[in-house]
Amino acid sequence: MSPESPPLAQLRGVHHRYGRTLALDGIDLSLRGGEVLALLGANGAGKSTAVAAMLGLLKPDAGEALLFGRSPGLLAARRRAGVMLQSAGIPENSRVAELLALTRSYYPSPRTVDDCVALAGLEGLLDRRYGKLSGGQQRRVQFALAICGDPEVLFLDEPTTGLDIDARQRMWTTIRAIVADGAAVLLTTHYLEEAEALADRVVVLNRGRVAAAGRLHEVRALVSQRRISCLSALDAARISTWPGVRSASRGADGNPARIEVLADDAETVVRRLLAEDAALSDLDVRRAGLADAFLEITRSNSTDRDADVAREAA
Numbered sequence: 001m002s003p004e005s006p007p008l009a010q011l012r013g014v015h016h017r018y019g020r021t022l023a024l025d026g027i028d029l030s031l032r033g034g035e036v037l038a039l040l041g042a043n044g045a046g047k048s049t050a051v052a053a054m055l056g057l058l059k060p061d062a063g064e065a066l067l068f069g070r071s072p073g074l075l076a077a078r079r080r081a082g083v084m085l086q087s088a089g090i091p092e093n094s095r096v097a098e099l100l101a102l103t104r105s106y107y108p109s110p111r112t113v114d115d116c117v118a119l120a121g122l123e124g125l126l127d128r129r130y131g132k133l134s135g136g137q138q139r140r141v142q143f144a145l146a147i148c149g150d151p152e153v154l155f156l157d158e159p160t161t162g163l164d165i166d167a168r169q170r171m172w173t174t175i176r177a178i179v180a181d182g183a184a185v186l187l188t189t190h191y192l193e194e195a196e197a198l199a200d201r202v203v204v205l206n207r208g209r210v211a212a213a214g215r216l217h218e219v220r221a222l223v224s225q226r227r228i229s230c231l232s233a234l235d236a237a238r239i240s241t242w243p244g245v246r247s248a249s250r251g252a253d254g255n256p257a258r259i260e261v262l263a264d265d266a267e268t269v270v271r272r273l274l275a276e277d278a279a280l281s282d283l284d285v286r287r288a289g290l291a292d293a294f295l296e297i298t299r300s301n302s303t304d305r306d307a308d309v310a311r312e313a314a
């Protein structure tokens with residue numbers, strides 16, 4: 001993937017309201033071949049609305065959506081894209097094999113049925129009626145329908161919700177293989193470890209605006225905090241009052257001997273920990289993960305926005 005390659009899917013300055021609710025407030029997004037872009041945000045942040053606009057399922061009030069440089073409503077553009085949405089609207093009485101055959105028929109050069117079964121984990125499910133499958137099995141069928149056309153762009157709206165760990169890992173493996181072949185994937189997820197495992201780039205939405213965007217490590221680096229972990233008998237409540245410490249807790253990983261400290265100034269805090277507890281052991285210091293970054297970005301963004309609103313109201 002090169003930053004110069006033209007975007008396969010794009011939103012430009014998109015605004016959208018549902019009645020009085022401002023769902024998208026000037027969003028720019030672009031998705032290029034060979035990358036996974038993770039769209040993150042709290043409930044109601046605008047992720048599904050952004051995906052719907054990219055697919056031409058809703059017409060934004062302002063701005064434009066482009067799929068392969070064209071209107072996303074055009075059949076020619078849609079036949080190069082695969083979609084897995086939260087509400088699938090799949091007929092319950094149909095058998096999985098029929099659903100797969102019908103969806104494959106929409107695409108010019110679909111994957112073989114065997115490939116779809118292997119990639120989506122549909123072994124033993126082809127003769128079953130969709131409505132009789134478990135939630136996780138239905139999710140796998142939806143994934144198979146999304147990838148069966150061998151699409152160049154794949155939209156996955158919370159694809160692994162309801163999947164067990166094995167099924168989730170398998171879907172991740174398939175997504176990685178599809179991207180390695182040059183496709184682009186737009187993924188919305190509430191599982192930050194999913195974004196961490198798959199995404200090249202991350203866009204964090206907050207109240208319909210882009211709160212942060214960048215490569216995974218750049219977004220993570222927006223958070224200067226470090227997570228310090230060690231075995232120590234020191235009092236966690238007392239550590240949490242030290243300068244440079246955001247929080248301290250004991251036994252977070254189930255081990256009552258372990259203390260975890262979230263610190264802005266890791267070096268000073270580590271020096272003091274070592275000075276106060278000569279028996280301290282198993283020290284580990286790491287950059288805060290995407291989950292910490294996400295929380296901090298959305299929290300500080302909300303605070304800024306609240307301040308804006310308060311200023312406007314004044």
Ligand SMILES: Nc1ncnc2c1ncn2[C@@H]1O[C@H](COP(=O)(O)OP(=O)(O)OP(=O)(O)O)[C@@H](O)[C@H]1O
Nearest residue numbers: 018021022023041042043044045046047048049050
């Ligand atoms: N059809 C609709 N009619 C009215 N309001 C809507 C509609 N769809 C979404 N909204 C509102 O628009 C905002 C953005 O919703 P959206 O579904 O895009 O968020 P999301 O980030 O996908 O949330 P979630 O993580 O819960 O799926 C929310 O305030 C939501 O209540």
